[in-house]
Amino acid sequence: MTLTTTRISQDWPCQVKSPGSFDWERSAAKWLRELVPARYASYPALIRHPVLLARHAQIQVQQEIRIARTALQTARAELPLLGLPESVIEHTIKLYAAEVLQLQHIARSVRVVTEALVGHSTGR
Numbered sequence: 001m002t003l004t005t006t007r008i009s010q011d012w013p014c015q016v017k018s019p020g021s022f023d024w025e026r027s028a029a030k031w032l033r034e035l036v037p038a039r040y041a042s043y044p045a046l047i048r049h050p051v052l053l054a055r056h057a058q059i060q061v062q063q064e065i066r067i068a069r070t071a072l073q074t075a076r077a078e079l080p081l082l083g084l085p086e087s088v089i090e091h092t093i094k095l096y097a098a099e100v101l102q103l104q105h106i107a108r109s110v111r112v113v114t115e116a117l118v119g120h121s122t123g124r
Helices: 024-033 044-048 050-082 086-121
Strands: none
Touching: 024 050, 024 086, 044 050, 050 086
């Protein structure tokens, strides 16, 4: 098998070996398992089928993006009702905004890994 060291995209996660390199699918599955709740990561079907694990990771990350966006959109109205100081509210808003950006990057990474896994499983 030919070893390759190039990444297929700037969104390719550094924790995952390049497609086509030795054991890259295992590194992809390991990274994807870190993105889903532990109880899902241990399900036999998700362990045996990395493409299925990737699909679940895509859904998981999309839900996390929705949650972070909701938290961001409601923070200014709801956090003062909890008695939090303005400095904490501002910090929290920045935290949520940064989290949305990070999750969007992770979503792109999951997408490119999924595409590589699908391509590998179909022999493309």
